[in-house]
Every structure is written in structure tokens, then in C-alpha cells.
Amino acid sequence: MTEPLLSVENLHTHFETYDGTVHAVNGVSFEIGPGEIVGIVGESGSGKSVTALSTMRLEDPGRIVEGSIRFRGTELTTATDRDIRQLRGGGLSMVFQDPMTTLNPVFTVSEQIVESLKVHDNPEAQTLREYLRIPFFHDRTDWRKKRERVVELMEEVGIPNPAERLDAYPHEFSGGMRQRAMLAIALASEPDLLIADEPTTALDVTIQAQILKIIARLREERGMSVVMITHDLGVVADICDRVIVMYGGEIMEHGPVEQIIRNPQHPYTQALLECMPQGTQRKEKLETIDGQVPAQLGGITGCPFASRCDYTHDICWSGDMPTVDCGENHQAKCCELQRVNDGENATHSSNTGGTL
Numbered sequence: 001m002t003e004p005l006l007s008v009e010n011l012h013t014h015f016e017t018y019d020g021t022v023h024a025v026n027g028v029s030f031e032i033g034p035g036e037i038v039g040i041v042g043e044s045g046s047g048k049s050v051t052a053l054s055t056m057r058l059e060d061p062g063r064i065v066e067g068s069i070r071f072r073g074t075e076l077t078t079a080t081d082r083d084i085r086q087l088r089g090g091g092l093s094m095v096f097q098d099p100m101t102t103l104n105p106v107f108t109v110s111e112q113i114v115e116s117l118k119v120h121d122n123p124e125a126q127t128l129r130e131y132l133r134i135p136f137f138h139d140r141t142d143w144r145k146k147r148e149r150v151v152e153l154m155e156e157v158g159i160p161n162p163a164e165r166l167d168a169y170p171h172e173f174s175g176g177m178r179q180r181a182m183l184a185i186a187l188a189s190e191p192d193l194l195i196a197d198e199p200t201t202a203l204d205v206t207i208q209a210q211i212l213k214i215i216a217r218l219r220e221e222r223g224m225s226v227v228m229i230t231h232d233l234g235v236v237a238d239i240c241d242r243v244i245v246m247y248g249g250e251i252m253e254h255g256p257v258e259q260i261i262r263n264p265q266h267p268y269t270q271a272l273l274e275c276m277p278q279g280t281q282r283k284e285k286l287e288t289i290d291g292q293v294p295a296q297l298g299g300i301t302g303c304p305f306a307s308r309c310d311y312t313h314d315i316c317w318s319g320d321m322p323t324v325d326c327g328e329n330h331q332a333k334c335c336e337l338q339r340v341n342d343g344e345n346a347t348h349s350s351n352t353g354g355t356l
């Protein structure tokens with residue numbers, strides 16, 4: 001891979017709660033190259049969003065307690081608020097799942113796109129309140145230029161008749177249009193890296209496919225990198241180059257999308273793929289993974305998936321899991337996999353069958 005745009009190393013993010021410390025992200029490391037689309041998948045609570053928010057330094061009230069996040073060579077964990085604002089205004093953008101909670105209902109969509117253009121031009125003005133101290137437009141030429149740019153951005157994300165929608169408020173947009181508007185706001189700052197957190201989860205499949213197509217096109221046209229956070233391996237198969245599978249705040253497996261989908265090595269990835277609805281007969285019940293995502297209070301010892309895994313060994317409950325190289329930039333963190341690869345014949349502490 002060429003020089004990475006983003007490099008996350010041994011990231012640990014904690015939340016202090018009344019019940020104790022939640023270890024939301026535990027030793028996560030990955031890189032994103034220029035123009036790559038990388039998916040982060042896993043069940044709810046596996047640490048995908050906290051990893052993304054930490055990367056944007058939006059982890060508040062969480063805390064990055066260890067690790068390094070380098071974006072275009074700048075260390076973000078120790079960067080000043082000013083540096084972070086500059087990066088958000090011109091390098092890093094994020095799109096969230098629910099545009100209704102992120103779009104401001106009292107401003108028109110176009111005003112919010114203009115705000116993002118302004119933040120890009122003037123990264124010190126970060127919040128709407130701060131921003132409002134600055135006039136929306138310097139003069140009529142600036143006003144016209146900005147409105148033209150807003151129309152272009154709306155067109156780019158597939159909002160029909162943008163010139164007629166310049167005075168529309170978020171509630172006048174459909175769910176799919178609002179998500180497109182969020183994308184336009186994120187793109188206004190011309191990011192090198194777009195972090196999209198479940199951008200299509202709330203949308204029907206047709207609109208989901210349209211939004212994914214737009215994201216794929218933007219990567220082609222702008223050379224933008226994308227981190228796509230999703231529950232849905234179908235989304236990953238559609239547009240990602242590589243995939244990171246997270247569970248219990250850790251990376252279980254990562255590799256090229258073809259490899260992970262056709263030849264998953266970690267029992268958790270295998271279980272996730274078995275739960276995909278594709279190929280299921282109409283009346284057949286969908287598979288689920290027995291058990292639940294572990295509470296991450298006080299941290300997890302051993303493999304976070306051990307309590308739901310069919311292949312556990314004693315070491316899975318207490319030891320560090322080995323990272324097994326599966327070739328072609330494909331790695332999985334699993335001691336059963338290492339045992340199989342080494343050709344050992346260890347006995348399982350519990351085994352309900354199946355082969356890796």
C-alpha cells in the first residue's frame with residue numbers, strides 16, 4: 001500500500017460510567033490508503049462508532065487512553081483543538097446515520113451546506129453559533145458564488161432540482177434526500193477522508209443502493225478515501241475494497257473484501273456471514289448468533305467472542321489471542337485458527353461441532 005492517509009495504532013478508548021470504566025475500543029490498529037473504501041462491520045456495541053468518533057476526536061465524553069491516530073502525518077491524539085478544527089474543515093468529514101438529529105431544523109439545507117463551505121474557508125468558525133458572528137456572505141458576488149456551489153454539491157449527491165430547493169428546510173426533505181443533504185454538507189469541505197457511520201441503515205434498499213453508488217462515484221471522481229461503518233455485509237460487498245471485522249472493541253479479522261466474504265477465517269466472521277438473509281428461503285428462519293455482545297465494563301480478558309464461540313480452548317478465556325496471517329493482507333485473531341494452521345491436535349474445552 002502507498003503511504004497511508006490514516007494510520008490508527010493500538011487505539012484504546014474508555015468511558016467512565018457510574019458502573020465503572022467501559023473499555024469501548026481495545027488495541028485497534030488499521031490503515032486507510034488514499035482512494036480506498038474500507039468497511040468496519042460488527043454487531044451493535046462492537047466499537048465501530050467509538051473507533052470512528054475517536055478518529056474524528058469527537059469521542060467526548062470518552063477518552064483516548066492509549067494509542068496513536070495519524071492523519072496525513074499529523075498526530076491527532078495530541079493535536080490542539082485548532083489543528084483538529086482545521087482538519088475537520090479540510091481533510092476529515094463524517095456522515096451520521098440519522099440526518100434528522102444532525103441537521104439543524106431551523107436552518108435551510110442550503111444554509112447548512114454554506115456553513116460547511118464557510119468552515120472549509122475559515123476553519124476557526126466551527127460551530128453554527130460561532131459561525132453566526134460571521135456574515136453568511138461577504139457581498140452579492142460571494143452570495144452568488146456560494147449558492148452556485150451549493151447547487152453543484154446538491155447535484156453531485158443526486159438531489160433533483162436543487163435550484164428550486166435552496167430555501168427548503170430539513171423537514172421538507174424525504175429521509176433519502178436528507179441523507180444526501182448530509183453528504184453534501186460533508187463534501188463541501190472537500191475531505192480526503194469521509195467517515196460514514198451507517199449512512200444507509202435507515203433507508204429502503206433502493207435509496208440505499210443509490211447512496212452507495214454516489215459514494216463509490218465520489219471516490220472515483222475525487223480520489224476520496226471512505227471508512228464505511230455498517231452492520232450490513234451486503235453494503236461491504238457492494239462498495240468496499242477491504243473490511244475490518246470488530247467485536248468487543250477489538251479487530252477480529254481484516255482483509256480484502258473478497259477474501260473475508262468468500263473465505264472468512266474467524267468464527268465470528270463466519271457466524272456474521274451465516275446470519276445474512278441472502279440465500280435464505282422465504283419461510284426459513286434467519287440464523288442468529290447465540291449469546292450477546294459482552295459488556296465491556298472493566299475490560300475483557302481473553303477473546304471477547306469466547307462465550308459465543310464453538311471452538312474455545314482454555315487460553316481463549318484468559319490469554320492474548322495470536323494474530324494469524326492468512327495471506328494476501330488477510331489476518332485473523334484466533335487461537336483455534338492458529339492451532340489448525342500449525343496442525344496441532346489440541347482438545348477443545350467446549351466444542352459444539354463444525355470446522356474452521
Ligand SMILES: Nc1ncnc2c1ncn2[C@@H]1O[C@H](COP(=O)(O)OP(=O)(O)OP(=O)(O)O)[C@@H](O)[C@H]1O
Pocket residue numbers: 015017022023024042043044045046047048049050051061062231295296
Ligand atoms: N457515551 C458512552 N458511555 C458509555 N459507554 C459507551 C458510550 N458510547 C459507547 N459506549 C459503549 O462502547 C461500546 C462500543 O459502542 P459503539 O457505539 O462504538 O458500538 P457500535 O459497534 O458502533 O454499535 P452500533 O452499531 O449500535 O452503533 C459499547 O459497549 C457501548 O455501550
